[in-house]
Amino acid sequence: MAMNRFMHPRNPYKTPPDFKQLALEYPEFREKAIQNLSGHVRLDFRNQGSVWALTKSLLHQDFKLKVEIIPDRLVPTLPLRLNYLLWLEDLLNFVPNENKNVVGVDIGTGACCIYPLLAWKHLSWKMLATETDEKSYECAQQNIERNYLQEVITVKLVPSDTFLVGALEEDVSYSFCMCNPPFHKDNAPPKSRHPDRHGPRNAPTGTKVEVSVSGGEEAFVSRIVEDSALLKTKIGIYTVMLGHKSSVAPLKQKAIEAGAADVASSVFCQGRTTRWGFAWTFHPHYKISSLKSPFEMEKKQQKANQPFTHDFLQEEGFTYDMIVSRIVQLLEKLEVGDLTANIYTLKLKYQTQLINLTHTLNSEAQVLKSTFKLKFQNQVSKSTLKLKFSTRLSNSTHQLNS
Numbered sequence: 001m002a003m004n005r006f007m008h009p010r011n012p013y014k015t016p017p018d019f020k021q022l023a024l025e026y027p028e029f030r031e032k033a034i035q036n037l038s039g040h041v042r043l044d045f046r047n048q049g050s051v052w053a054l055t056k057s058l059l060h061q062d063f064k065l066k067v068e069i070i071p072d073r074l075v076p077t078l079p080l081r082l083n084y085l086l087w088l089e090d091l092l093n094f095v096p097n098e099n100k101n102v103v104g105v106d107i108g109t110g111a112c113c114i115y116p117l118l119a120w121k122h123l124s125w126k127m128l129a130t131e132t133d134e135k136s137y138e139c140a141q142q143n144i145e146r147n148y149l150q151e152v153i154t155v156k157l158v159p160s161d162t163f164l165v166g167a168l169e170e171d172v173s174y175s176f177c178m179c180n181p182p183f184h185k186d187n188a189p190p191k192s193r194h195p196d197r198h199g200p201r202n203a204p205t206g207t208k209v210e211v212s213v214s215g216g217e218e219a220f221v222s223r224i225v226e227d228s229a230l231l232k233t234k235i236g237i238y239t240v241m242l243g244h245k246s247s248v249a250p251l252k253q254k255a256i257e258a259g260a261a262d263v264a265s266s267v268f269c270q271g272r273t274t275r276w277g278f279a280w281t282f283h284p285h286y287k288i289s290s291l292k293s294p295f296e297m298e299k300k301q302q303k304a305n306q307p308f309t310h311d312f313l314q315e316e317g318f319t320y321d322m323i324v325s326r327i328v329q330l331l332e333k334l335e336v337g338d339l340t341a342n343i344y345t346l347k348l349k350y351q352t353q354l355i356n357l358t359h360t361l362n363s364e365a366q367v368l369k370s371t372f373k374l375k376f377q378n379q380v381s382k383s384t385l386k387l388k389f390s391t392r393l394s395n396s397t398h399q400l401n402s
Ligand SMILES: C[S@@+](CC[C@H](N)C(=O)[O-])C[C@H]1O[C@@H](n2cnc3c(N)ncnc32)[C@H](O)[C@@H]1O
Pocket: 074, 075, 076, 107, 108, 109, 110, 111, 114, 115, 130, 131, 132, 133, 136, 158, 159, 160, 161, 162, 163, 180, 181, 182, 183, 209, 210, 211
């Protein structure tokens, strides 16, 4: 689960599900589960039936949803579906008064009708879903009825050249639209992966009509962009999920050329699968580009966790007193908000001299470590003396800029 730390922070599957518990509760899951001698339960993700047993059991356990799909159809995995929905929830924060009465559109809902079902159960969003494949449409309709959700989810069978125009209700304004398009080009062999990347761990699922389309995802989403240029603000935020990072830039360009006021993108990481989210809007006040993805936030946090380093240059002719006063100056910058006094004692050794410093810091944050870690690396011969220190506060790591 290499990329799980980059999952959306509110994704319930950031903590992996308890397979033992699922095996105890769900016979269908138990049938697929593999138990080793020490009692550890695992699944063979290369087996399509196992992936379906997991999805079905989790949908029931965590969302009280009963679902069925026809054989050979795409088996949705839940961490990825939730990462997309939670990103949408973040995007809707840019829409004034949008947290109530959200109505979304799912283009190509598939046999399971996974996004509308989760959108209602997890986020209370009403949904209009479309589908071109008759069998998937019927199965999606049955899943809606099986869960008595006809009042809040509608599925429409549409012609294959319909995307948004012709599918929407005339008198409704939609908060967003979403789409997990067929990723692959018709008849194209799958793109080769970088040799350093692990192969996919999950069994490939889905019929040709679900996973491939003439021109691939770029052509498919281009049609949605074209429709959006006609519909403009009838939909608040247009979004799609992409299977290839290389599709993001050209589609951004297309959306901007179509007159979008702002665009945003994100990365969805879960297990060994990475997908990309792309959004655009025609509302000039929805500043969606300012939303940072969990991936970017985690990277930023990792950078912030680096200890602060300050170099005393030999040419400064530093003395003991000079170093002490410089440290005090630097520490004074550590003020956070308003203020409760915290006292820190610093014990440092510089050459043969012991520096004892008691310093009062103003900080409202609770300090996890009672002393700063300061380390002098005496590199006089290299003409610099490095001062390294970091302080961990309860809600963030503070860095000083010299
Ligand atoms: C990759 S599958 C996604 C299924 C489901 N949304 C999911 O995430 O598991 C793409 C779906 O889009 C449907 N589709 C293809 N062209 C479409 C169109 N023009 N309008 C609506 N659905 C379409 C396919 O039949 C297929 O079910």
